[in-house]
Amino acid sequence: MRKRNSALIGIILLVLSIGVVFFYKYSDQIFLPKQPSSGSKKEIPVVDPIKDQIQDMSLKEKVGQLVMVGLDGYEMNINSQKLIQDYHVGGFVLLKRNVKDSQQLLDLVNTLKETNSINKIPLFLAIDEEGGRVSRMPEEFKKMPTSQKIGEHNNRKLSKRVGEILGKEVKAFGMNMNLAPVLDIFCNPQNTVIGDRAFGDNPDLVSKLGLQAMKGIQEQGIISVVKHFPGHGDTSVDSHVGLPIIGHDLERLMVFELLPFSHVIDNNVDAIMLAHILLPKLDPNFPASFSETIISEILREKMNYDGVIMTDDMTMGAIADNYDISNMAVKSIQSGCDIILICNDFSTKEDVLKAIHSAVETGIISSERIDESVYRVLQLKKKYSLTDQQVESVDVQGINSEIEQLYKDYPDL
Incomplete structure (x- = not known):
C-alpha cells in the first residue's frame, strides 16, 4: 500500500512539473491578445495637408486658383488689386508691356506679392522668357540665343546651360514660373509664329534639347511650363490672330508632334500649356485648349500625365474671334484643364x-472636378515652396557675366 502511494505521489509530482514547465514556456503566448488578421487590420488614415487646406477654402478661393491673368502697364492698378483681394486669382503673367527696366519690374513683382499677402496662398508669377525674340527681360540684360541656334549645335549641355540662365533671370526678380521651353517641331516653312522659337524640325532633337532646357529652368527653382500641346509646329496661321487647323490624326501625332511632350512627361515635367489649334480628326468641334478628347483622353489617359495643364491666353484671336470666352473657360475646366x-x-x-x-x-x-484641379495647383506651389517674400535687388551684372561667358564658350551662337 505504501509503495502504491509512493508511486502515485511520484506520478502527481511529474505531472505538476510538466505543467509548470509548460506554463512558463507558453504562458506568454496563451495570454497575448489575439492579433487581427491582415484582412481586418485597421488602416491608419494618411494626413494630407493639401486636402485639408482645400476643405477650408471657399468656392471663390478655389475658382481663383484656377485663373491666371495679365495686367496693364508698369504699375499695380485698381483692377489687379481687385482680382487679388476679391477674386483670389492664382497668379499673374507679365508681358513686354509690363516691363520698362529692372527696378520697375522688381517693384511691380514686389507690389503684387505685398497685395497678395492678405491671402493664404502665394501667387504664380510667370513670364515668357524663351530666349531669342520672345524675351520679356528688361533691356539691361544681354540677349539670349534662339532655340533654333541651340538646335543647330545639337548640344545637350548647351541647352541645359541656356535653361539655367533663363531660370536665373526669372528668379532674380522673385518670379517663380517660366512659360518655356517651346516643344513644337518646326516642320512648316510658313509657320512664322513658331519659326526660330523651335529647336528644330526633328522630334528626337526637340525632345532631347527641350528636356535639357526644362531641367535647367527647374534646377533654378523655377516652374517650367512647356508648350504648345499637342504641337503648334505644322501650322500656317498664327493663333494670336486666327484659329489654326491641323489635319493630322492621332497615329501621326504619336510618332511626331507628341514625342517631345511624352519625353518630358517621363521626366517630371511640371506643367503643360495647351495650344489654340483645331484638329478635326481628333475633335471636329473644339480646339485643343478645351477639347475633352485631347485633354483627358489623350494627354491625361493615353499619355499618363497628371500634372498641371493650362491654356494659352484665352483672349487670343483664335478663341476671342470664334467662341464665347467664358463658356469655353468652363468647357476647358470640364475637359480636364487646371x-x-x-x-x-x-x-x-x-x-x-x-x-x-x-x-x-x-x-x-x-x-x-474643381477640387481635383485646385489640388494640382496647390501641390505644384508646395513643391516649389512658393512664398510672397519680396526680393530686395537684382544682380543684372552677375547674370550678364554668365551670358557673356556663354557666347565666349560658343562664339557662333
Missing part, C-alpha cells in the same frame, strides 16, 4: 471667374 490664362481685358477676367463659379454652383462643373 488653369485658364486670360491676359487682356478686365471685364473678360471677371466674366470668366464668375462663369466658372456659377458653373460649380449649378452643377455644370462638379465640386470634385
Whole structure:
C-alpha cells in the first residue's frame, strides 16, 4: 500500500512539473491578445495637408486658383488689386508691356506679392522668357540665343546651360514660373509664329534639347511650363490672330508632334500649356485648349500625365474671334484643364471667374472636378515652396557675366 502511494505521489509530482514547465514556456503566448488578421487590420488614415487646406477654402478661393491673368502697364492698378483681394486669382503673367527696366519690374513683382499677402496662398508669377525674340527681360540684360541656334549645335549641355540662365533671370526678380521651353517641331516653312522659337524640325532633337532646357529652368527653382500641346509646329496661321487647323490624326501625332511632350512627361515635367489649334480628326468641334478628347483622353489617359495643364491666353484671336470666352473657360475646366490664362481685358477676367463659379454652383462643373484641379495647383506651389517674400535687388551684372561667358564658350551662337 505504501509503495502504491509512493508511486502515485511520484506520478502527481511529474505531472505538476510538466505543467509548470509548460506554463512558463507558453504562458506568454496563451495570454497575448489575439492579433487581427491582415484582412481586418485597421488602416491608419494618411494626413494630407493639401486636402485639408482645400476643405477650408471657399468656392471663390478655389475658382481663383484656377485663373491666371495679365495686367496693364508698369504699375499695380485698381483692377489687379481687385482680382487679388476679391477674386483670389492664382497668379499673374507679365508681358513686354509690363516691363520698362529692372527696378520697375522688381517693384511691380514686389507690389503684387505685398497685395497678395492678405491671402493664404502665394501667387504664380510667370513670364515668357524663351530666349531669342520672345524675351520679356528688361533691356539691361544681354540677349539670349534662339532655340533654333541651340538646335543647330545639337548640344545637350548647351541647352541645359541656356535653361539655367533663363531660370536665373526669372528668379532674380522673385518670379517663380517660366512659360518655356517651346516643344513644337518646326516642320512648316510658313509657320512664322513658331519659326526660330523651335529647336528644330526633328522630334528626337526637340525632345532631347527641350528636356535639357526644362531641367535647367527647374534646377533654378523655377516652374517650367512647356508648350504648345499637342504641337503648334505644322501650322500656317498664327493663333494670336486666327484659329489654326491641323489635319493630322492621332497615329501621326504619336510618332511626331507628341514625342517631345511624352519625353518630358517621363521626366517630371511640371506643367503643360495647351495650344489654340483645331484638329478635326481628333475633335471636329473644339480646339485643343478645351477639347475633352485631347485633354483627358489623350494627354491625361493615353499619355499618363497628371500634372498641371493650362491654356494659352484665352483672349487670343483664335478663341476671342470664334467662341464665347467664358463658356469655353468652363468647357476647358470640364475637359480636364487646371488653369485658364486670360491676359487682356478686365471685364473678360471677371466674366470668366464668375462663369466658372456659377458653373460649380449649378452643377455644370462638379465640386470634385474643381477640387481635383485646385489640388494640382496647390501641390505644384508646395513643391516649389512658393512664398510672397519680396526680393530686395537684382544682380543684372552677375547674370550678364554668365551670358557673356556663354557666347565666349560658343562664339557662333
